[in-house]
Amino acid sequence: MRKSVIAGNWKMNKSPSEAKVLVEALLPLAKESDVEVIIAPNFVSLPSVTAQVKGSKIKVAAQNMCAIESGAVTGETSVLMLKDIGVEAVILGHSERRQYFGETNEIVNKKIALALQHQLIPIYCVGETLEEREGGKFLAIIEQQVKEGLHNISATDMPKVIIAYEPVWAIGTGKVASGEQAEEVHAHIRRVLATLYSQSVADAVTIQYGGSVNPENVKELMAKPNIDGALVGGASLKADSFGALINYNK
Numbered sequence: 001m002r003k004s005v006i007a008g009n010w011k012m013n014k015s016p017s018e019a020k021v022l023v024e025a026l027l028p029l030a031k032e033s034d035v036e037v038i039i040a041p042n043f044v045s046l047p048s049v050t051a052q053v054k055g056s057k058i059k060v061a062a063q064n065m066c067a068i069e070s071g072a073v074t075g076e077t078s079v080l081m082l083k084d085i086g087v088e089a090v091i092l093g094h095s096e097r098r099q100y101f102g103e104t105n106e107i108v109n110k111k112i113a114l115a116l117q118h119q120l121i122p123i124y125c126v127g128e129t130l131e132e133r134e135g136g137k138f139l140a141i142i143e144q145q146v147k148e149g150l151h152n153i154s155a156t157d158m159p160k161v162i163i164a165y166e167p168v169w170a171i172g173t174g175k176v177a178s179g180e181q182a183e184e185v186h187a188h189i190r191r192v193l194a195t196l197y198s199q200s201v202a203d204a205v206t207i208q209y210g211g212s213v214n215p216e217n218v219k220e221l222m223a224k225p226n227i228d229g230a231l232v233g234g235a236s237l238k239a240d241s242f243g244a245l246i247n248y249n250k
């Protein structure tokens, strides 16, 4: 049985002192939750947040990492540094990284492999733009992102990967995909995984939905058979809304 995972991507929000206040409020709410809870603060807050959540059920993710372990790469952060401070997961291939920093499926594939090599959970983001959806080719685009991003990832490692389907047109826009729209893509991703690996590997992979998820729409999404969690942006920045999300089933 695959696990349900709800993750909060704080993006470039919350200073370390603001992060401390938010985590303080989240700790008791996460204790009541029966899904896996991940928060992804900005890099400068990672050391203090990992220390603050130690021993709790909250896991900490980074929002990116370098495709190589170490070296002369100004401004980048190594998987070894993330591991050293207790980070357990990393968001990779987010559409904002693809759009503003030119990340490609090939680069993200290297990062996913490196994360797995160091026992960091990769949260691999895929999703189509509005133009791609309206052009009707969105399933093919997502299939390509899945195949190229997961190139050479073994069947043994694959169940450790979380895939996040985030339609770009739904991110930060308030336009959530309907349960049916999201389920269609999630089922397709699982079919692609079954073809690449096997049905049992495909069945073991957690696939999150992301894009304007909030406490009002989470139940409809989570009720779908292939939706196993959420990657939440805006609604993860407040304790009451993220607390409601991680306890959506209460």
Ligand SMILES: O=C[C@H](O)COP(=O)(O)O
Residues within 6 Å of the ligand: 009, 094, 166, 170, 171, 172, 173, 174, 210, 211, 212, 213, 231, 232, 233, 234, 235
């Ligand atoms: O990583 C999270 C997503 O980009 C979703 O952001 P949002 O919930 O603000 O739409």
